[in-house]
Amino acid sequence: MNSSKATPGPNLGSGANSGACSEVRPEACSEVCPSANPNACTNACSDAANGMSVCAKSIAPGLVSFVGAGPGDPELLTIKGRKAIEQASLVIYAGSLVPPDVVACAAPGVPVVDSAPLTLEQCHDLVRRTALTGGAVARVHTGDPSLYGALREQARLLDQDGIPWRVIPGVTAACAAAAAAGVTFTVPEVTQSLIITRMEGRTPVPEREALRLLAAHGTSLAVYLSAGASENLQAELLAHTPSDTPILCAYRVGWPDQRLVWTTAGTLAQCVEEHGLVRQTVFLVLPGQNAADTASLLYAARFSHGYRQASKE
Numbered sequence: 001m002n003s004s005k006a007t008p009g010p011n012l013g014s015g016a017n018s019g020a021c022s023e024v025r026p027e028a029c030s031e032v033c034p035s036a037n038p039n040a041c042t043n044a045c046s047d048a049a050n051g052m053s054v055c056a057k058s059i060a061p062g063l064v065s066f067v068g069a070g071p072g073d074p075e076l077l078t079i080k081g082r083k084a085i086e087q088a089s090l091v092i093y094a095g096s097l098v099p100p101d102v103v104a105c106a107a108p109g110v111p112v113v114d115s116a117p118l119t120l121e122q123c124h125d126l127v128r129r130t131a132l133t134g135g136a137v138a139r140v141h142t143g144d145p146s147l148y149g150a151l152r153e154q155a156r157l158l159d160q161d162g163i164p165w166r167v168i169p170g171v172t173a174a175c176a177a178a179a180a181a182g183v184t185f186t187v188p189e190v191t192q193s194l195i196i197t198r199m200e201g202r203t204p205v206p207e208r209e210a211l212r213l214l215a216a217h218g219t220s221l222a223v224y225l226s227a228g229a230s231e232n233l234q235a236e237l238l239a240h241t242p243s244d245t246p247i248l249c250a251y252r253v254g255w256p257d258q259r260l261v262w263t264t265a266g267t268l269a270q271c272v273e274e275h276g277l278v279r280q281t282v283f284l285v286l287p288g289q290n291a292a293d294t295a296s297l298l299y300a301a302r303f304s305h306g307y308r309q310a311s312k313e
Helices: 026-032 038-049 079-086 120-131 149-162 173-181 213-214 229-238 269-275
Strands: 064-068 090-093 112-114 139-140 165-168 194-200 219-226 247-251 260-263 281-285
Touching: 064 079, 064 149, 079 139, 079 165, 090 120, 120 139, 120 149, 139 260, 149 165, 173 219, 173 247, 173 260, 194 213, 213 219, 213 229, 229 269, 229 281, 247 269, 260 269
Parallel strands: 064 139, 064 165, 090 112, 090 139, 194 219
Antiparallel strands: 219 281, 247 260, 247 281
8 A cells, every 4th residue: 555645735636647748937928828728727837836746748637537436335436436557647535434445556656645534625736746747647436426525626726727527427325235234225116205404503504404304305315424413313303204214324434344233213323322333424314124924016018118019908
C-alpha cells in the first residue's frame, strides 16, 4: 500500500510525459496552449509562475474519475472503477469510509492520499496539480458518488479549471444491505417505490422532505446518516408508520465486522442502543417484508408483453 498522507506542494504529474516537460512562463502561455480551455490555461501558467512544472508538448488535462467504491467489500468495486484506480497518477480516497484494500490496486509509487483530514480546497489542489500536468486522478468515494458524495462542489471546481471528469457508479449501502439480507424494496401490491433520505443533523433537510412526510407514503425507505438520531428517527417514522413495520439495521455493510439486525419501527431506538449501531448504519424500512405472498405479473402466464403472449388457457 502506498503512503496515505498528502505532503504539501508535490509535483504529482503523470510519468507518461517524462523528459518532455519544461517550465512554462506566464508570458509564453499563448504559445504553449492556444487551444486549451482558458481557465485551464490561466491556471497552468499560474502554477508555472509558482514553480510547478507544466508539460509544454502535451498540455491536455488528465481525466478525473469519481469512483464509487461500494460500501466496503473490495469485490464490489466495478471493473471500470478498478481500472481507473490502476491507471491513475494520483488516488484520493475517503479513508474514514473506504477500506484501504479498495485502493490497494493503485500502481506502485502512485500517491494514495486519505482525504479524511483534508478540506475541499486541499483535495482540489492535489487533484488540480496532477490533472493540469496530464495525470489521471481517481477520486474514490464510498458507495455511489451520486448519494451524499459532495460530488457537485468538487465537479464545480474542476469545471472552473477546465479539467475533464466522469463518474463511475458504485454499489450504495442500501442495495448492498438488501442483498446481504436477501430482501427486496419493491413488493407487488404493497410498494413499488423506494425513498432514499436522511434525518436532519448538522446538515439541514428541506422541510418538505421531513421524514414524517416521506413516511406518510408508506413506501420502502432507506435512511442514511441517522444512527446518531435514532430516537428522533423512530418518532418521525411512527407519525405515519405502523409500529410493527420491519426495519433492517445494516451496520458497516461489506466490512469484516458487518452486522444485520432486524427490529421494528416501535423498537428502533432501543435496538440501536443495545447493539451499539453508531455511524455507518443504514436503516431499511420495509413495509412489504411481512406481506402476504404476491407475485409480479411479469412472469404470469396470463400476462402479455413484448417477448411473450399470454396463455389462452
